[in-house]
Amino acid sequence: MTTAIQTKHEVIEAFIKESLPTYQQLAIDIHEHPEVSNYEVYSSQVLIDQLKKEGFEVTKDVAGHHTGFDARYKSEKAGPTLSFLAEYDALPGIGHACGHNLFGNYSALAASALKQVIDETGGEIRVYGTPGEEGGENGSSKASFVREGFFDDVDAALCVHPGHRYAKTSTGLANDPVDIKFYGVASHAAGAPEKGVNALEAVIQVFNSINALRLHLPKDVNIHGIITNGGVAANVVPDFASARFYLRAANRATLNDVYAKVENIVKAAALATGATYEFGLFQNSVDDIIVTDAFDEVFFSHAQAAGVPADEIVEVKKQSLGSSDVGNVSQVIPTIQPTVSISDDYIAGHSIEFKAAARSPKGLNSIGIAAELLAKTALDLIEQPELLATIKEEHQASLAKGN
Numbered sequence: 001m002t003t004a005i006q007t008k009h010e011v012i013e014a015f016i017k018e019s020l021p022t023y024q025q026l027a028i029d030i031h032e033h034p035e036v037s038n039y040e041v042y043s044s045q046v047l048i049d050q051l052k053k054e055g056f057e058v059t060k061d062v063a064g065h066h067t068g069f070d071a072r073y074k075s076e077k078a079g080p081t082l083s084f085l086a087e088y089d090a091l092p093g094i095g096h097a098c099g100h101n102l103f104g105n106y107s108a109l110a111a112s113a114l115k116q117v118i119d120e121t122g123g124e125i126r127v128y129g130t131p132g133e134e135g136g137e138n139g140s141s142k143a144s145f146v147r148e149g150f151f152d153d154v155d156a157a158l159c160v161h162p163g164h165r166y167a168k169t170s171t172g173l174a175n176d177p178v179d180i181k182f183y184g185v186a187s188h189a190a191g192a193p194e195k196g197v198n199a200l201e202a203v204i205q206v207f208n209s210i211n212a213l214r215l216h217l218p219k220d221v222n223i224h225g226i227i228t229n230g231g232v233a234a235n236v237v238p239d240f241a242s243a244r245f246y247l248r249a250a251n252r253a254t255l256n257d258v259y260a261k262v263e264n265i266v267k268a269a270a271l272a273t274g275a276t277y278e279f280g281l282f283q284n285s286v287d288d289i290i291v292t293d294a295f296d297e298v299f300f301s302h303a304q305a306a307g308v309p310a311d312e313i314v315e316v317k318k319q320s321l322g323s324s325d326v327g328n329v330s331q332v333i334p335t336i337q338p339t340v341s342i343s344d345d346y347i348a349g350h351s352i353e354f355k356a357a358a359r360s361p362k363g364l365n366s367i368g369i370a371a372e373l374l375a376k377t378a379l380d381l382i383e384q385p386e387l388l389a390t391i392k393e394e395h396q397a398s399l400a401k402g403n
Helices: 009-029 040-052 102-120 142-147 199-216 251-273 293-301 326-329 352-357 361-383 385-401
Strands: 057-062 066-074 081-086 126-127 157-160 161-163 176-183 220-228 241-247 276-281 339-341
Touching: 009 040, 009 361, 040 057, 040 066, 040 126, 066 102, 066 142, 066 251, 081 361, 102 157, 102 161, 102 361, 126 142, 126 241, 157 241, 157 361, 157 385, 161 176, 176 199, 176 251, 199 241, 199 251, 220 293, 241 251, 251 276, 293 361, 293 385, 339 361, 352 361, 361 385
Parallel strands: 081 126, 081 157, 161 339
Antiparallel strands: 057 066, 066 126, 176 241, 176 276, 220 241
């Protein structure tokens, strides 16, 4: 409870300062135990245990994701419901080269700091543990949270991503991750080739046809893929072959059209070779991010107080050429995902340098900065209903306009 001398901002700041060493250790712990999508058992439990200590009621195994969780604290006073999004998955092989060991702690500490004043302000705080942002087995779980109705009664969602510079939320690309499988007939490649149906030839035709299609697609479309199975022996006609592609575009409507074109290519390759086929998503589809500028402005209005140097903030909003399932959330409610700096020098995402920065002194100190900005932004939405209403209106306008 705040006093006449101690403001809510001061309560939040004091809590973060006192709690920061704990959350820094949690971030190091997660960094040392990297787990990929659908296997973040250790990482999710680290955050769950801490949120329980902070007084949140936590439900595990939610939205069809056994490493997902839903943590809640509700004031007895009426007010908006705000959700902090937590990520904690690592990349295959390289580990936490996207900094999700920090990401989850940003949200957990922010929610816990806001909880110190929520009984006075009213409202409800949630932390959604969303596995597999990097994709992979049962990946891009925010789409599942949206589909299962976890955001139906939420007013706004907040999260922060570590990066090289401080920057506003970027739009990102919609992404449909697809698997293509062809089934043919095996035969001796020299002795009886006429009796075989070559599944690999169908895959090769898909690659060639997609390369031809690129010339006739909008500039924002990006298609890239690999062959995941091309046969077992050179003297055997492959009876099975497969490929995996990411189909990306600046908006969902364009991507739906691209998806249909690629599916027609797959059908044509099957018809040309005599193979049968399977085509479809191997994980959740990802939507483009709808940016609500007024929401980001609230976030960065607290930058100076949090000690963020003005010259480190990128003023120009950039188009991200990557994809994030934060986009799925942004399609239904106002959502922010700005970035905070974890390195003085440029670092590329998904690199060894980024992995090192994610547990560097600046990276670990970013937990306190991100949590303070998130908590104060959420407090503004709770205490200023007209501000929340404005953000909702702008979000609807941005959604109607599209990317």
